[in-house]
Amino acid sequence: MGHREDLLDGAKRCLLEKGFARTTARDIVRESGANxxxxxxxxxxxxxxxxxxxxxxxxxxxERFDWDAGAAGTPPGSHERLRATMRTLADSLKRPDSIWHLSIEIIAMGDRLPEIRRNLALAQRSGGRGLAALLLGIPEEKVDDDLTDTVGNFAMVLLTGLIAQNSLDPDGTPTGDQLADGLLRLVAGPAPEGGR
Known part of the structure; x- marks a missing residue:
């Protein structure tokens, strides 16, 4: 491995241990063995x-998560697939190896990091494309810009809000089923008088 890769690996370890704001260049050097x-x-x-x-x-x-495992066997674009995908997203926050807490720190620092916001925005768009593929049950290469701008962006906004809520109130964070139910109720509109 070269210095570039060593630095990246060292920086990843520092992020997991100290977070973004508390990691210094010297920490990264110490962790990576680079100069x-x-x-x-x-x-x-x-x-x-x-x-x-x-x-x-x-x-x-x-890559570690088998994002599609919960949705396997569910019809593309179905309520079942939505529910399975929402479960996977919500459950990912509770995993001991979850790195989503770093997202909140980076969002909070965004205005102070204008030189890297563009790269993070591109990564966000790529994530949205992947989530759209998962929700719709299609290969990622079939997700065009329109699907990324609609389904992908919606999924990323939902995930970002879920991460924020989990950071503030882990016990009050909705389950995947609650998220799916909320979205389906919203789309269905108000229940008739006297109904649910």
């Missing part, structure tokens, strides 16, 4: 390196 100047040479800045490390952690977590 201080190599951060600027390979990544431009400590913040850019940490942003790339965060995106890599999210991608690794997505």
């Amino acid at each position: 201080l100047a190599s951060i600027g040479y390979h990544y431009g800045s400590k913040d850019a390196l940490l942003a790339e490390a965060y995106v890599a952690l999210v991608e690794e977590q997505a």
Whole structure:
């Protein structure tokens, strides 16, 4: 492995241990075995390196989870698939290896990190494309810009809100079934008088 990869691996370990704001360039150097100047040479800045490390952690977590397992056998675009996908999202917050708490820290720091916001926005869009594929039961390469802009963006807004709520009130965070029920009720409109 070269210095670039060593730095990225060291930055990932630092993020998991200390978070974004408390990680210093010296922490990354100590963790990676690289030298201080190599951060600027390979990544431009400590913040850019940490942003790339965060995106890599999210991608690794997505690969570890079998996101489609809960939705397997459910018809594409069905209520059952929505429910299974919402369960997977909500359950992912409770896993001991979840890195979603880092998302809240990065969102809160976003205005102070204008040079890396664009890269994080691209990663967000890519995540939305993946979630749209999962919700609709289609290969990711079939998710066009329109589906990404609608279904994908909706799913990312929902996930971001779920992460925020879980950070503030883990016991009050809705389950996947509650999320699916809420969305389906919203789409169905109000129940007739006297009905549910």
